[in-house]
Amino acid sequence: MNWKEQRELRQTQIKALEDERKDLAKIGWKSMGKVEKEELYTKINFDWDNMQRFIRDRIPSKEGYVALEIENYCVEKARKLK
Incomplete structure (x- = not known):
């Protein structure tokens, strides 16, 4: 398998x-x-609000942070339900 096929395989697995x-x-x-x-x-x-300033500066936006945290919480909740 060449590198292009491996890359495509990894991309489909990630998707x-x-x-x-x-x-x-x-x-x-x-x-x-x-x-x-x-x-x-x-x-x-x-x-x-309580996050340290240097960490907050590395996160692109508050909306992105909120969406990611909600998604993480929902995924954990769904895994517990199964």
Whole structure:
């Protein structure tokens, strides 16, 4: 197998893992109630406000950080449900 085929194989594997992660995040998000979602937003905003400045400077935006943390939480929740 040459390097182009290996690269394509890795890219398809990564795409499959990303799709699986998105599906898990959707399942986790749908299983959460309104109160739990609000508590999650509050916790993430609290974490952002208390994060050290040099770490915050490395993260591109607060919106990106919030989206990533919500996705991570939803994926973990969906894995616990299964």
